[in-house]
Amino acid sequence: MRAVVTRVKSASVEIDGIVRGAIGRGFLVLLGVHRDDTMAQAERIADRICGLRVFEDENGKMNLNPVSADAASLLIISQFTLFADCRSRRPGFTEAARPDTAVPLYEAVIRLCRERGFRVETGVFGADMQVESVNDGPVTLILDTENL
DSSP states (O other): EEEEEEEEEEEEEEETTEEEEEESSEEEEEEEEEETTOOOHHHHHHHHHOOOOOEEEESOOEEETTTTTTOOOEEEEEEEEGGGGGGSSSSSOOOOHHHHHHHHHHHHHHHHHHTTEEEEEEOOOTTOOEEEEEEEEEEEEEGGGGOO
């Protein structure tokens, strides 16, 4: 799995002109599922997202996880393009999981984050979504379970 995690002051997702999900302070997570991913990768990436210490402590150091910083809100958006093969000018997506694999793993990450006490908002898998965010910092990290 691959995730682009952005610390935000706010973020929202809109589908067909209707806000589907919105958060205040927390993380906007764009989540891609690889065709070979399993539940083990879902557990690993959920654990890492929920434990990232990128909020400032009383000394101004990035040392607090979202819960410690009162920022336990996540907007998780499915993003198959994170596994694009860009060696040519037209990206290929054969490395991205097909929906029958991707949807259950995407939903598992959402469930695992909720089980850790996070408020999780989502888009709709496969929908045409408009995502807005007010980035905080900006702080943006790329997580890949292959490297975790």
